[in-house]
Amino acid sequence: MSSLIPSLTGLAYDERARRKREFGDDVPVVLLTGQHGLGRSAVLDGLARHYDRRLPLAHVRVVAPGTASVPVPVVPADTEGVPAAPAAEFVQVLERIVCALAPGLGLFPVLLPGLFAVSGWFLGDADERDAVCVRQARLLIACGLLAGAERDVARQWSERVEASIADAAGASAAGVAVEDDDGSQPVTAAILRELQSLRGLVTARHWYAQRHTTPDGATGKLDALLELGRRFHRGGDYQHAVENTLMAAFLEEVATAYGWVRSMNREPWPLILLDEAHAPAGQRFLDLLLEHRATARRPHRDRITVVATRLGDVPQDEAPQAVRRELADLLPTGGGARRKQAAAIWQRAGHDPSAGLLVVPLTPLSRDEVLSMLDRASVRLLHPHLASALHSLTGGHPAASTVLCEAVVHAARQNRKVAPRDLLDLPTAQGRPVTQVLLEDLLPDRRQRDRLLVLCLARDNETAEALAENLRLDGPEQLPANAAAQYLVQRQWQQTVPAEAPLVESRLLQALLVHEARRTSPPPDDPHSWHQIHRFLHLHHVQRSANEEADALRHSLAAGNAARVVDMLADEFGAEEAEQSVQHWLQCLRDCATAPTPPSGIAEWSMNAHEDAVGWSDHRMEIALGEHAARYAHLDEAGRCINRLLHALWYLSEPYADPVIDPDAETLCQAVGDELGYLSRRHRTWYAALGRAARDWPAAARKRQVLPVPASEGS
Secondary structure (H helix, E strand, O other): OOOHHHHHHOEOOOOOOEOOOOOOOOOOEEEEEEOOOOOHHHHHHHHHHHHOOOOOEEEEEEOOOOOOOOOOOOOOOOOOOOOOEEEOOHHHHHHHHHHHHHHHHOOOOOHHHHHHHOOOOOOOOHHHHHHHHHHHHHHHHHOOOOOOOHHHHHHHHHHHHHHHHHHHHHHHHOOOOOOOOOOOOHHHHHHHHHHHHHOOOHHHHHHHHHHOOOOOOOOOOOOHHHHHHHHHHHOHHHHHHHHHHHHHHHHHHHHHHOOHHHHHOOOOOOEEEEEOOOOHHHHHHHHHHHHHHHOOOOOOOOOOEEEEEEEEOOOOOOOOOOEEOOHHHHOOOOOOOHHHHHHHHOOOOOOOHHHHEEEEEOOOOOHHHHHHHHOOOOHHHEOOOHHHHHHHHHOOOHHHHHHHHHHHHHHHHOOOOEOHHHHHHOEOOOOOEHHHHHHHHHOOOHHHHHHHHHHOOOOOHHHHHHHHHHHOOOOOOOOHHHHHHHHHHHOOOOOOOOOOOOOOOOHHHHHHHHHHHHHOOOOOOOOOOHHHHHHHHHHHHHHHOHHHHHHHHHHHHHOOOHHHHHHHHHHHHHOOOOOOOHHHHHHHHHHHOOOOOOOOOOOOOOOOOOOOOOOOOOOHHHHHOOOOHHHHOOOOHHHHHHHHHHHHHHHHOOOOOOOOOOHHHHHHHHHHHHHHHHHHOOOOOOHHHHHHHHHHHHHHHHOOOOOOOOOOOOO
16 A cells, blocks of 8 residues: 555655655545455554645544444554544544544535534434534534634533524514524524524535525525435435535535645645445445546546545445455556556546445465564574464464464563464463453454354354353344354354354354363353363264264363263274274264364363363373373273374364474374374274375375365275
C-alpha cells in the first residue's frame, strides 16, 4: 500500500514529499479484504499515522448495530495518528467524515443541514435525545459554529432545542403560526430553527428543493429540509433516495472546496479510511459512492482517496466488474513506467458501480517476515528453526504471529530458551497466556468462545451437539453447537459445513482452542474437565456406531489412558481370525494417534486399563524409544511393539514434530518404519499391507502428509 496510496494522493508515504498523481479524475475505491487478524486495521492505522496533518484525513471504524457503544480509542498525546471513530449507521459515517474533514475544508453549508434534518428523537426519549445531541454538538464544533467541550456544547444544544420545542408548542396552542413548522415532527423543526440561528439555511433549502419533487400543489409551501427528514424516516425507497442525496451533497461540496486556487497549488484531496466496511453502514457508504462515480455525466468528478477494509472476500456476483489485484502487483516497477503501471493496476472496465472497486486481498506473512520479527531476541536462546515452527503453527496469520513473536522476544529477554514445543505455553509481556490473549482477540464473543473451548474436542457437529447436551450448555439458542458453528461462519473462519464435518476447521484456531481447553481444565472429577469430556466422547462413539472405534480410541488416548488403547490394538492384532481388516486396524492406529495430549500432572502411571489416568506426563519420546519397557512387562513382544509404535505416531502428530525442525522427530520416523516392519513379520495375513505401511508411513510423516492406509492382498 505504501506505493499505491502515494499515486492516488500525490503525497509520499515515508517522507514529507510530493509525488505525481498517477490516476486521473477517475480513481478507484481500494478495498482490503481478508480473514480476521490478517492486518486490515493495521494497514489503515499505518496510513493514518503517515498522512495525519498532511491532508484532510477521516479515519472511521464502522461497527455493526448493537456495538455502537464501543469507545473511541484513546491515543496518547505523543503518539502520531488518528484513532478510528466508531459509527453504526450510514448517516453517522457521513457525520464522522464531516467532523474530520471540516477543519481542513471548511463548513459544509448543504450537507450539514441535511444531516441535522434526518437526525432527531421522539419527544420524551431522553437517552435518544442525549445521543443525537452529542453527535450534533460534534458537528457544530468541527464546523466552527459553536465552541467548547463536546459534553458542554451537547448539553447547551439540547437545552436550546428543548426550549424551542416548548416555545413552538406554546405558540401553536395560542393559535400563532410557527415559522417553518407545517405540522411535521416538532423535534426536527426545532433543530433546524436553532441551526438557522447559527447559519443561514437558504442555500441548503434551495439545493434540496432542486433535488426532490414536492407533492402536487405543494410547490413553495414545504420546507425542503423538513421534507428531507420526513422522507428519510419513512424508510424503504424514500430513505434510499435521501441517503443518495446526502452522498451527492457530500461529493459536490468536497469538489467545490477544491476550486481554482487549490488546484493550482496541487493540494491533496481527502483520504478516507473506512475500517470494517462489511458492516451495513460501511457497505452502504461504498455502494452509494460507487453509484455516483459510475454515473456517466456526473457534474463533479471527485478525487477522494477511499481505502476500506472488509472481513472475508468479495463474491464475484456481488462485484462482477471489480478489479482484483494481489499485493505483489502493487509494488513499484521503477523507472518511467509509473503511469503505465497505474493503468495496469486499475482502469474502469464497465458501467457497473463495482467497476470502480480495486479489491486487494491481504496475504499471510512469509517465514522470512516471521524471522525478521524474531530478530529482536537473542539468537543463542532461540531454536534455529523456531521461525519455521511458528509459521507452520500460525500459517503466517499476522495477529497470531505478532503475539507469539512478542512472547518469544519477552521470554528471551528473561534469559529463557525457547523451543518449538514451548510456543503455546509462553506468557505475554503482561504475564497472560498467549492462547488466552489470542482467543480473546480472534473470538471476541465470550459466550461462544467458552462454548468452543469444550466443543472443539468433539469430532464433528453432531458429536459436539451431544456433548453440549451432556454438559447442559445454556443460552438462548436451541442448539449451542450449531450457534457456535454459525458464529465461526460469521467471523469468516469457515463456510457453512455439514453435520459430519469438524466443528472448527481452522488449524490455527483448533490448536489454540485445544491448548486453552487443556490449560484451563478443572479438576478431573468436574463434569467439564478434560478427562470427563473425553470419557463421555469415548462412550458416545462406542454407542453410536461400531465403525467409530478409531474415534473411541482417540478419546481414550486423549484422556491419558494409552494402556487401554494398546490393549485393544494388541488384542485385535493377535486374534487368529481377526474380525476386522488390516485397513481398519491401521486406520484406528493412525487416527487415534492424532489425539490431543492430556493436561500434564503429577500422578502415578495407571496400570489399570479400565481407569483413566488422573494425571499425565509427556514421556512419548522415551516410550517410543523403549526406555520405559519395564512398565509394559505384561505385554508380549507384539504388544510392546504396538505400544512403542503408538507413542511414536502420537508424538509425530504434534505441529512442532517436524523432522526438518526436530532431530528427535526424524529418529521416530525411522522407528515407525522399523516397528511396522517387525509387526509385518509377526502376522501371517497382514504382512503385505503392514510391509507397505512400513515403507510409506515414514516418508509421509517426514513430509507432514496424511499416512496412507494400504489395502490387504485379498481386498
